[in-house]
Amino acid sequence: MGDSKPMTTLMSTNTALDADEDGEAVDQKEFRGMIGSLLYLTATRPDIQFAVYLCACYQASPRTSHRQAVKRIFRYLKFTPELGLWYSSGSSLSLRGFSDADHAGCRIDRKSTSGTCQLLGTSLISWSSRKQTSVALSTTEAEYVAAASCCSRIPLLVDSTSVISVAKNPVLHSRTKHIDVRFHFLRDHYEKGDIDLIHVVSANQLADIFTKPLEFDAFTRLREELEVEGVDNALIKGEIESQWTCLIALLV
Numbered sequence: 685m686g687d688s689k690p691m692t693t694l695m696s697t698n699t700a701l702d703a704d705e706d707g708e709a710v711d712q713k714e715f716r717g718m719i720g721s722l723l724y725l726t727a728t729r730p731d732i733q734f735a736v737y738l739c740a741c742y743q744a745s746p747r748t749s750h751r752q753a754v755k756r757i758f759r760y761l762k763f764t765p766e767l768g769l770w771y772s773s774g775s776s777l778s779l780r781g782f783s784d785a786d787h788a789g790c791r792i793d794r795k796s797t798s799g800t801c802q803l804l805g806t807s808l809i810s811w812s813s814r815k816q817t818s819v820a821l822s823t824t825e826a827e828y829v830a831a832a833s834c835c836s837r838i839p840l841l842v843d844s845t846s847v848i849s850v851a852k853n854p855v856l857h858s859r860t861k862h863i864d865v866r867f868h869f870l871r872d873h874y875e876k877g878d879i880d881l882i883h884v885v886s887a888n889q890l891a892d893i894f895t896k897p898l899e900f901d902a903f904t905r906l907r908e909e910l911e912v913e914g915v916d917n918a919l920i921k922g923e924i925e926s927q928w929t930c931l932i933a934l935l936v
């Protein structure tokens with residue numbers, strides 16, 4: 685990978701990984717080693733969270749298409765070795781949460797992917813990208829479940845007005861009858877005043893980066909909003925280059 689061509693994005697927006705049972709099998713130990721290295725890196729690189737999560741789903745029976753997707757992640761990292769989380773000393777202590785979902789995004793079982801993140805002022809302190817445990821029958825249900833997983837004593841920003849209506853409306857209607865009761869604690873917390881549900885336009889939904897592949901412009905804009913920025917300090921850059929070398933060495 686040392687001589688590989690750098691990539692500006694993690695995945696093409698047309699990427700749709702599946703089990704690829706007819707594809708050529710690859711070495712499982714090598715593939716798991718690659719995924720393990722990337723999972724370690726997600727602790728400081730939230731921009732790769734979704735892509736790594738998606739590739740990690742196929743560790744049991746990896747194929748050539750899965751390894752190619754992982755290699756593209758490494759090529760993206762080569763293009764952006766200086767990026768990392770930035771925590772400003774001047775950031776406020778106000779807590780906000782963002783939640784989003786990609787309805788029926790998984791091609792195998794059609795389960796949706798939840799993306800959530802929490803910010804303390806402008807500092808990203810928590811993020812998640814994971815497949816939901818049950819199949820959602822609508823976009824509203826998928827985003828409602830995602831919002832429930834992000835629920836806390838914070839302003840919660842959601843880009844679906846129907847989700848906000850379900851949480852605020854005490855009358856269950858047809859679109860909510862299939863939602864598992866354990867997710868309705870979101871409404872319970874809203875009624876208690878623990879959270880404040882706020883609508884945010886899709887273009888400003890930070891959690892979108894944790895649910896699906898995005899075009900370059902949208903991806904880089906959201907990455908910057910999450911305070912994943914470049915490092916100017918020469919000493920830190922040297923340390924990053926050293927870590928990159930060690931990461932590649934793990935695959936040899």
